[in-house]
Amino acid sequence: MTSTSDVFESALTLPESERADLAHQLIASLEEPADDPAVVAEEWNAEIRRRLASVESGTTVGIPWAPA
Structure with a gap:
């Protein structure tokens, strides 16, 4: 079984844009239906x-x- 630290270390090797996309996907997976x-x-x-x-x-x- 892969540990979260292994996944994290692997994710750090991705280019910045792919890490940002992954972070977005992970956060979106936590959102509740209230974000409808x-x-x-x-x-x-x-x-x-x-x-x-x-x-x-x-x-x-x-x-x-x-106004400024």
Whole structure:
């Protein structure tokens, strides 16, 4: 059986772009279904509604943006 340290050492021999692709694939394999674009969009919509309600109720005060 191959150990994780053996896999890691082998991965280090790959070119940088292939290591990045492998890292992305490994991270993607850990992601939960919540990363579904429809779920993410609904979560952002809920957050926007929450922030808008906070501004409209006066519990949040905006800070003017000054261009650099």
